[in-house]
Amino acid sequence: MTISRREFLKNLAIGSALTAASQLIPGVSFAWEKPTSQHGSDITWKKAPCRFCGTGCGLLIGVSEGRAVAVKGDPQSAVNKGLLCVKGYHSIQALYGEDRLKKAMIRKNGQMVEVPIKEALDLIAQKIKETIQSHGKDAVSMYGSGQWTIPDGYAASKLMKGCIGTNNLEANARLCMASAVTGFMTTFGLDEPMGCYEDMDHADTFFLWGNNMSEMHPVLFSRILERKRTHPRTLIIDFATRSTRTSVAADRSILFRPQSDLAVANAICYELFRTQRIDLSFLQKHCSFRKGKTQIGYGLQDKFAFQDTPEITNLDEYKKFLEDYTPEKVEKISGVSAEDIRYMASLYGDPTRNVVSYWCMGMNQHTRGTWINNLVYNIHLLVGKISRPGNGPFSLTGQPSACGTVREVGTLTHKLPKGMVMDPKARKFASDIWKVPYSRIPAKPTYDTVEMFRALDRGDIRFMWIQTTNPMVTMPNLRRYRDATKKQGRFIVVSEIYPTPTTAIADVILPSAMWIEREGMFGNSERRTQHWEKMVNPPGDAMSDTWQIIEVARRLGFTKEFPWSEDKHIEHIWNEYTRFHDNPAHRMADYETLKRESGVIWPYVNGRSTQWRYNTQLDPATKRRNGAVDFYGKPEGKAWIWLRPYEAAPEEPSKDYPFWLNTGRVLEHWHTGSMTRRIPTLHQAVPASYVEIHPLDAKRLNIRHGDKVKLTSPRGSILINASLNQRACPPLGQVFVPFFDENYLINELTLDAYCPISRQPDYKKCAVRVERA
Amino acid sequence: MPVISYLAYPEKQHRATLLAELSAHPYCEVIPAENADVFIVVTDTPDRQTDETVRTYLEQHHGLLCLAMIHGQVEDPQE
Numbered sequence: 001m002t003i004s005r006r007e008f009l010k011n012l013a014i015g016s017a018l019t020a021a022s023q024l025i026p027g028v029s030f031a032w033e034k035p036t037s038q039h040g041s042d043i044t045w046k047k048a049p050c051r052f053c054g055t056g057c058g059l060l061i062g063v064s065e066g067r068a069v070a071v072k073g074d075p076q077s078a079v080n081k082g083l084l085c086v087k088g089y090h091s092i093q094a095l096y097g098e099d100r101l102k103k104a105m106i107r108k109n110g111q112m113v114e115v116p117i118k119e120a121l122d123l124i125a126q127k128i129k130e131t132i133q134s135h136g137k138d139a140v141s142m143y144g145s146g147q148w149t150i151p152d153g154y155a156a157s158k159l160m161k162g163c164i165g166t167n168n169l170e171a172n173a174r175l176c177m178a179s180a181v182t183g184f185m186t187t188f189g190l191d192e193p194m195g196c197y198e199d200m201d202h203a204d205t206f207f208l209w210g211n212n213m214s215e216m217h218p219v220l221f222s223r224i225l226e227r228k229r230t231h232p233r234t235l236i237i238d239f240a241t242r243s244t245r246t247s248v249a250a251d252r253s254i255l256f257r258p259q260s261d262l263a264v265a266n267a268i269c270y271e272l273f274r275t276q277r278i279d280l281s282f283l284q285k286h287c288s289f290r291k292g293k294t295q296i297g298y299g300l301q302d303k304f305a306f307q308d309t310p311e312i313t314n315l316d317e318y319k320k321f322l323e324d325y326t327p328e329k330v331e332k333i334s335g336v337s338a339e340d341i342r343y344m345a346s347l348y349g350d351p352t353r354n355v356v357s358y359w360c361m362g363m364n365q366h367t368r369g370t371w372i373n374n375l376v377y378n379i380h381l382l383v384g385k386i387s388r389p390g391n392g393p394f395s396l397t398g399q400p401s402a403c404g405t406v407r408e409v410g411t412l413t414h415k416l417p418k419g420m421v422m423d424p425k426a427r428k429f430a431s432d433i434w435k436v437p438y439s440r441i442p443a444k445p446t447y448d449t450v451e452m453f454r455a456l457d458r459g460d461i462r463f464m465w466i467q468t469t470n471p472m473v474t475m476p477n478l479r480r481y482r483d484a485t486k487k488q489g490r491f492i493v494v495s496e497i498y499p500t501p502t503t504a505i506a507d508v509i510l511p512s513a514m515w516i517e518r519e520g521m522f523g524n525s526e527r528r529t530q531h532w533e534k535m536v537n538p539p540g541d542a543m544s545d546t547w548q549i550i551e552v553a554r555r556l557g558f559t560k561e562f563p564w565s566e567d568k569h570i571e572h573i574w575n576e577y578t579r580f581h582d583n584p585a586h587r588m589a590d591y592e593t594l595k596r597e598s599g600v601i602w603p604y605v606n607g608r609s610t611q612w613r614y615n616t617q618l619d620p621a622t623k624r625r626n627g628a629v630d631f632y633g634k635p636e637g638k639a640w641i642w643l644r645p646y647e648a649a650p651e652e653p654s655k656d657y658p659f660w661l662n663t664g665r666v667l668e669h670w671h672t673g674s675m676t677r678r679i680p681t682l683h684q685a686v687p688a689s690y691v692e693i694h695p696l697d698a699k700r701l702n703i704r705h706g707d708k709v710k711l712t713s714p715r716g717s718i719l720i721n722a723s724l725n726q727r728a729c730p731p732l733g734q735v736f737v738p739f740f741d742e743n744y745l746i747n748e749l750t751l752d753a754y755c756p757i758s759r760q761p762d763y764k765k766c767a768v769r770v771e772r773a
Numbered sequence: 774m775p776v777i778s779y780l781a782y783p784e785k786q787h788r789a790t791l792l793a794e795l796s797a798h799p800y801c802e803v804i805p806a807e808n809a810d811v812f813i814v815v816t817d818t819p820d821r822q823t824d825e826t827v828r829t830y831l832e833q834h835h836g837l838l839c840l841a842m843i844h845g846q847v848e849d850p851q852e
């Protein structure tokens with residue numbers, strides 16, 4: 001049977017609604033039969049990962065007459081098994097916004113003027129050369145993204161570190177997952193989770209630490225709800241600072257005061273000892289103890305320096321340390337009842353339960369982000385619930401390739417595709433693969449993201465190339481950094497697909513090819529690498545970020561380092577890049593496998609994904625056979641249990657600024673909304689940002705739903721509409737503002753304090769005043 | 774030429790009349806659930822303006838408790 005295209009599109013819309021209904025109402029049935037042929041006469045379907053979050057759902061994209069016309073979930077994808085969220089279903093419409101950037105632009109006499117892209121690329125190369133000549137290599141910088149494809153990040157790293165010879169390379173993933181990296185590194189010696197999404201099919205207890213999963217990772221949350229439907233014993237514990245849709249769906253919603261998760265995690269460990277729920281054999285075989293510096297600061301000053309020094313300690317000292325964290329003491333700090341703390345400990349400690357902990361920005365955007373990551377690992381290590389199906393700690397990523405591009409390629413100042421710049425062996429390895437002089441790769445990291453923008457402000461950096469990110473909406477303490485870009489003698493290049501507040505401050509704008517308009521790979525939260533081919537042509541002169549970098553590199557004289565042809569460059573880059581990871585602990589799949597499969601998990605050894613790392617039965621990289629796991633990231637094969645105390649946030653509510661401000665996302669919009677606000681359905685669903693206020697606070701301040709409210713922090717103020725009792729509700733004394741709307745720049749109010757170890761800023765806590773406008 | 778699907782939750786007492794009304798609507802197709810109080814409504818309209826009108830009609834319908842848009846605005850390549 002052949003059906004018309006229109007019928008086909010209608011069937012697709014019905015199919016989506018059926019899927020959504022079955023997620024929302026378990027067991028619901030409809031008398032609708034899918035037509036036997038799903039194909040419109042001329043639609044071809046191609047696989048791609050979704051580009052709107054770190055879940056990495058597999059999509060099938062329908063292409064007809066050179067245009068992407070339809071989307072459905074890929075039933076072959078182990079990530080989403082055919083499900084998608086509202087962003088995924090509408091993703092292709094982000095390609096076709098009316099104001100897509102199609103031509104390069106250069107600022108001439110204060111005005112942006114369209115120019116041939118060749119002229120813009122020439123100017124960028126010329127400015128890089130001039131800046132290096134007059135201010136040195138470290139005056140040139142590049143700021144990329146966890147939405148960069150893996151080849152984009154690889155080309156950027158090779159150009160900046162291997163060719164130009166500066167470590168001035170950062171990516172916005174510093175703002176979203178750096179604490180997860182330092183958490184993994186300090187505890188296990190290797191980055192990225194040990195488990196995978198399949199844990200959801202084996203666990204019966206889900207702890208969500210400050211993670212509004214129903215909105216931020218909706219497809220994964222659907223999988224958890226499905227697990228609950230089929231295994232009624234399943235429990236979902238929402239441990240958060242505000243009540244959300246996740247809290248409503250959870251079995252227990254437990255609210256804690258901002259920053260006090262540190263104390264609660266320690267109290268859970270105290271309670272595990274008290275109730276003798278520790279897996280002592282696991283602890284003895286697989287763990288050792290460390291303590292680090294305390295009172296470590298908040299990175300608020302320019303050129304802030306901090307180096308932790310791990311000190312060996314022992315079980316007795318650890319138990320003594322935990323005595324400060326009895327449930328009763330912690331109740332006073334956190335507002336969480338001692339009874340609830342005991343309840344949480346009892347679930348972690350129950351030997352009949354399989355427990356997974358999930359988190360995302362709540363724990364990572366935290367001035368003690370590394371510490372809270374360490375502390376949740378402590379819990380899992382104490383009870384031995386780690387690295388086996390259904391058990392483990394799991395930091396979810398926000399962006400589609402924060403893992404694949406930023407963490408694995410290493411597009412951060414201190415990283416190389418394998419190892420750190422400080423390590424001579426890592427530099428030698430990189431220089432051999434890149435065929436560049438060893439001496440050219442600098443041994444010292446330069447600036448993390450916040451410090452990079454501070455350096456731009458001071459004038460230490462003069463040139464910045466920004467790709468696939470929108471820092472003029474996302475930088476904390478935004479005014480300082482926006483003013484910095486406008487200072488005399490700064491030159492800013494922005495590669496983008498739509499006009500944004502960041503293109504507004506650019507001296508050169510390069511139009512970028514988006515997602516399926518070029519070939520690429522992403523790496524999602526669970527170490528899964530996903531490839532897609534170019535499906536449609538980009539508009540006008542738009543060019544992929546990878547190819548932009550290659551064009552500029554060649555103009556700088558690095559043709560030998562970037563010799564690839566335009567039609568094959570992604571394959572060549574992949575083949576070169578994977579040489580960095582050619583070992584059993586991190587081997588990546590070959591190009592042909594990636595083209596064929598809907599994604600595979602590294603280490604990919606002997607044609608198989610490794611789903612649970614460190615597990616001696618399942619991970620081919622393990623060597624020691626004295627137990628269930630081998631934490632081979634640490635020389636002695638043992639994970640480190642850290643003694644990390646509770647320390648207060650740098651800015652807390654006060655008489656002048658009596659409310660906590662928390663910021664974040666909403667289901668319908670991706671990050672700063674530069675794409676999703678151009679998708680009519682998503683824009684209409686949430687057309688503008690708002691401030692959530694507790695109804696009693698609102699009543700006291702004479703604020704009704706929809707009223708204009710003035711929010712003021714020591715750094716600035718905005719006017720924004722109040723939202724009462726809508727999709728979520730903060731507790732008394734707290735407000736929440738989503739950051740997707742460039743008309744309400746909430747980051748003008750946030751504080752540029754960060755975790756001194758990860759250097760990831762805290763967007764979840766600062767103090768504000770709330771007034772009816 | 775927008776095609777949009779919704780989940781529509783009817784008021785219990787208006788379920789039957791709403792179903793009849795939407796089934797007769799020139800731009801709507803309705804698929805009621807067999808075992809729950811929810812409909813899938815698909816609108817298929819010739820242009821954005823008609824789409825807006827139909828959506829407003831649905832949103833303001835007194836027999837509907839809640840309307841959730843699920844899939845919308847699939848582009849027609851010939852547009």
Ligand code: SF4
Pocket residue numbers: 050051052053054055056057080083084085086087088089216217218219220
């Ligand atoms: S959950 Fe994330 S990856 Fe999956 S469809 Fe939604 S936005 Fe895309």
